[in-house]
Amino acid sequence: MHNTGDVKVPIGPQHPALKEPESFLLTLRGEKITAASVKIGYNHRGIEKACEGRTYIQDLYLIERICGICSHSHSTAFAQAVEEIAGIEIPARAKYIRTIVAELERVHSHLLWLGVAGHEIGFDTLLMYTWRDREVVMDILAQLTGNRVNYGMNTIGGVRRDIKAEQIPQVLKGVDTLEERTKYYIKIAGEEPTLINRLSKVGMLSYEDAIRMGAVGPTARASGVQRDVRKDDPYAAYADIDFKVITHNTCDVYGRTIVRVLELMESFQIIRQLLAKLPEGPISVRAPRKIPVGEAVSRYEAPRGEDLHYVRANGTDKPDRVKVRAPTLANVQAVALMLEDRYLADMPIVVAAIDPCFSCTDRLVSINYVDHNSKNTFEWEKIHRDSIEWYKKRGIDFAKLNKTF
Amino acid sequence: MLMPIFNILIFPGLLFLFFFSLAAEFFDRKLGARLQNRVGPPWFQPLADFIKLLGKEDIIPEEADNRVFKLMPVFALTSVSCAFFYIPLWGKNALYSFNGDVVVVLYLLTVPILTYFLGGWYSRSVFSMIGAVRSLTQLFAYEVPLFMTILAAALLADTWSLSKMAAFYSAHPGYWVFNILGFVIAQITLLGKLEKVPFDIPEAETEIVAGSFTEYSGRLLALFRLSINIEMVVGISLLAAVFMPWWLDAGPIAGFIIYVLKVAALISLVSLLRSLFARLRLDQMINLCWRVFAPLAFLQVIINLILKGALFK
Numbered sequence: 001m002h003n004t005g006d007v008k009v010p011i012g013p014q015h016p017a018l019k020e021p022e023s024f025l026l027t028l029r030g031e032k033i034t035a036a037s038v039k040i041g042y043n044h045r046g047i048e049k050a051c052e053g054r055t056y057i058q059d060l061y062l063i064e065r066i067c068g069i070c071s072h073s074h075s076t077a078f079a080q081a082v083e084e085i086a087g088i089e090i091p092a093r094a095k096y097i098r099t100i101v102a103e104l105e106r107v108h109s110h111l112l113w114l115g116v117a118g119h120e121i122g123f124d125t126l127l128m129y130t131w132r133d134r135e136v137v138m139d140i141l142a143q144l145t146g147n148r149v150n151y152g153m154n155t156i157g158g159v160r161r162d163i164k165a166e167q168i169p170q171v172l173k174g175v176d177t178l179e180e181r182t183k184y185y186i187k188i189a190g191e192e193p194t195l196i197n198r199l200s201k202v203g204m205l206s207y208e209d210a211i212r213m214g215a216v217g218p219t220a221r222a223s224g225v226q227r228d229v230r231k232d233d234p235y236a237a238y239a240d241i242d243f244k245v246i247t248h249n250t251c252d253v254y255g256r257t258i259v260r261v262l263e264l265m266e267s268f269q270i271i272r273q274l275l276a277k278l279p280e281g282p283i284s285v286r287a288p289r290k291i292p293v294g295e296a297v298s299r300y301e302a303p304r305g306e307d308l309h310y311v312r313a314n315g316t317d318k319p320d321r322v323k324v325r326a327p328t329l330a331n332v333q334a335v336a337l338m339l340e341d342r343y344l345a346d347m348p349i350v351v352a353a354i355d356p357c358f359s360c361t362d363r364l365v366s367i368n369y370v371d372h373n374s375k376n377t378f379e380w381e382k383i384h385r386d387s388i389e390w391y392k393k394r395g396i397d398f399a400k401l402n403k404t405f
Numbered sequence: 406m407l408m409p410i411f412n413i414l415i416f417p418g419l420l421f422l423f424f425f426s427l428a429a430e431f432f433d434r435k436l437g438a439r440l441q442n443r444v445g446p447p448w449f450q451p452l453a454d455f456i457k458l459l460g461k462e463d464i465i466p467e468e469a470d471n472r473v474f475k476l477m478p479v480f481a482l483t484s485v486s487c488a489f490f491y492i493p494l495w496g497k498n499a500l501y502s503f504n505g506d507v508v509v510v511l512y513l514l515t516v517p518i519l520t521y522f523l524g525g526w527y528s529r530s531v532f533s534m535i536g537a538v539r540s541l542t543q544l545f546a547y548e549v550p551l552f553m554t555i556l557a558a559a560l561l562a563d564t565w566s567l568s569k570m571a572a573f574y575s576a577h578p579g580y581w582v583f584n585i586l587g588f589v590i591a592q593i594t595l596l597g598k599l600e601k602v603p604f605d606i607p608e609a610e611t612e613i614v615a616g617s618f619t620e621y622s623g624r625l626l627a628l629f630r631l632s633i634n635i636e637m638v639v640g641i642s643l644l645a646a647v648f649m650p651w652w653l654d655a656g657p658i659a660g661f662i663i664y665v666l667k668v669a670a671l672i673s674l675v676s677l678l679r680s681l682f683a684r685l686r687l688d689q690m691i692n693l694c695w696r697v698f699a700p701l702a703f704l705q706v707i708i709n710l711i712l713k714g715a716l717f718k
Contacts, residue, residue, distance in 0.1 A: 009531050009613075017611040028535075031687055120611045122602050122684025128441035194603055194683040344535070345686040348611040 006034060009344070013042045017120060017348035020358040024351065028344055036339040036347075038332060044362040051322040056082055056156055056291060059319065063309075066324060067360040068149050069112060072098075072105045073302035074309070074324065074360075075154045080235060081298035081311040082156050082319075086291045092237075092279040094158035099237040100171075100274050101145060101153050103267045107178065108137045109303035110260045110267075113355045114185065117257060120348040121198045126188070133181045140174045143167060158284025168275050179268045186261050189254075199254035203338040203350035206251055213334040216327050217305020218263065219354045221247045222255035229301035240277065243270050253353040290317045302327050304355045326360035412500055413490070422489055426634035427451040432669060433637070433676050440680040451634070458627035466620050470527035477524035478621070478628035484516035485635045492642050493571040495660030497653050502568035507559050510567065510643060511552055514598065517636055518544045521607070524629070525617025536616020539687060540600070540607040546694035547597030547604070553702035554587030554594075558647045561709040563717075567646055574650030581650055583712055587705040588648040590698050592674055595640050597690070599633070601675060603682040604690055641671040 007028045013021035021042035027035040051059045064075040076098055111134040118126030138148045145151035153159050210223035220227045228245040230238040246262040248255035295312040305327030314320040331354040338350045412418055430451040438445025465474055491506040493499040518540055525537030562573035574581055597604040608616035645667040652663050
């Protein structure tokens with residue numbers, strides 16, 4: 001297809017490379033991408049708005065369902081914000097348990113990512129191996145919290161389940177198994193030639209660009225940016241724990257892979273420290289049903305990067321405003337930059353390398369009118385009116401139907 | 406009169422080839438699954454897939470060229486099946502042979518790639534067209550080393566007939582050793598022809614859905630899949646005939662078992678390579694073929710020319 005002009009390839013909203021609906025429109029010349037445009041907004045669920053109509057406790061469970069993978073991240077970030085407004089200091093044991101679940105979640109998320117990355121470059125063996133091992137951490141989580149995902153561990157004022165003394169050896173045993181397997185993956189990542197060839201110098205994001213685009217999490221850390229909320233602004237039990245912030249300076253997808261596998265090793269070591277230091281005491285304090293007037297921003301280092309929650313309380317049992325900035329929103333801007341002048345074959349892995357979670361990111365529907373090139377936001381009333389008109393044109397009148405029922 | 410018809414249609418012809426290729430697919434899938442720590446499909450899965458696809462609706466895109474779209478799977482199936490008759494499977498003689506059948510077999514094995522290209526190109530979908538172009542680009546990369554290695558073996562035997570090559574190598578036991586380098590290259594480049602990992606670039610599902618086959622469905626897809634399976638069996642049989650000329654005097658039943666074992670061994674290699682590597686990028690694949698495999702294949706040709714001068718003077 002060389003020199004036959006540009007071809008526009010739609011990757012998404014429905015495409016095997018994407019696990020969630022999202023649209024990437026690539027302009028190709030031969031195998032090279034000359035332009036890429038990213039369009040989000042296929043999966044908006046209106047969670048922020050829904051939170052305003054529910055009580056804080058109900059919101060906690062709704063917020064947990066923002067993301068299937070980093071569910072604990074979102075619920076902890078939300079709980080922290082609410083606790084800050086209400087002036088609640090949660091018990092030390094609760095902080096430790098939150099942190100343990102958080103790190104286990106990071107382990108499962110990074111293993112999942114490693115498998116997805118393998119699949120995107122056609123290395124399905126890696127996918128099968130990492131997802132098999134991921135079962136170990138899923139089992140630990142199920143044992144500690146009762147659920148494999150959406151753990152339901154947090155409550156305003158602490159956690160809902162204690163970690164029993166007899167569970168600790170089992171967790172440690174699982175962590176040992178995982179550590180051994182992770183060492184094997186680190187060995188693979190350092191030796192396997194097709195893997196290195198496919199990942200090196202792909203999806204470059206320089207240190208300056210990472211700062212400029214506001215990248216977070218492993219994406220930023222692989223560009224040499226020392227950015228980790230656990231270290232910068234310690235929450236939960238991270239202040240008591242000794243750990244390293246993993247960075248890498250190859251600025252490419254390979255660096256992002258290395259950062260994630262090395263972070264797995266750090267997480268294992270954090271979990272061991274937490275379990276050894278686990279303080280005695282209650283796991284929650286009583287929180288008031290009505291939260292006093294105030295507002296708070298809570299930061300949390302999710303597996304994908306910094307997760308930010310803003311909560312404004314108005315003195316009732318329902319929040320006035322909840323705002324979630326999922327890590328993907330911070331990273332997705334950098335993707336178009338990473339795709340420029342790359343091969344089509346690199347597209348899936350470059351997108352996957354930010355570990356995107358599009359459903360968590362989607363905000364509002366913004367329609368770009370091609371004819372007069374203006375942006376227009378869809379109002380609820382307008383959508384309602386349009387849909388009634390649309391059906392009327394086809395001979396279905398809901399107004400009449402409603403009367404007959 | 407009846408014997409040739411029986412040979413062509415039933416054994417070792419089309420019916421045998423059909424079941425044998427399904428068995429080969431099962432073996433490849435099951436072994437691949439076990440290597441990836443999965444359970445894998447039950448033994449009847451390839452047949453079940455085939456029957457199910459036959460029962461599905463054929464959907465032809467409006468913009469596609471109707472005739473080319475429908476004809477291509479048939480062409481692919483016909484050419485790979487024809488190639489099978491010229492390869493000595495067990496014993497030293499193929500069903501049919503003439504001087505020059507090496508070239509014909511190689512040509513018949515190239516035809517399916519052309520049908521993937523045409524089928525994909527005339528589907529008129531972006532993914533199919535990119536897949537089609539990739540198929541053809543890849544063809545130019547692996548075909549040269551693959552041809553050279555097989556022709557190098559033919560050079561040593563001083564014949565252009567696969568059956569005579571088999572006779573030559575069994576008359577001179579041990580000569581196959583000279584072709585080991587060619588064997589390795591042929592085995593790897595064959596993966597390109599079969600479009601399997603690490604050379605499954607034309608149908609890389611995470612980039613271009615299913616490449617040339619994106620728009621195919623139902624019976625036409627079933628025929629394409631069958632021809633890919635048969636191509637695997639035929640390609641591997643060709644490699645076995647050229648590079649593994651062992652125990653060809655064993656008699657029909659023992660010979661058949663030996664043949665099946667050879668094919669199984671080579672399919673195992675395919676599955677192993679498939680689960681060991683990640684998919685290469687097109688530019689990497691072309692570099693690898695032209696910079697590494699083509700010179701090595703050329704080296705094999707030179708080695709065989711020198712050997713021929715030294716051994717038969």
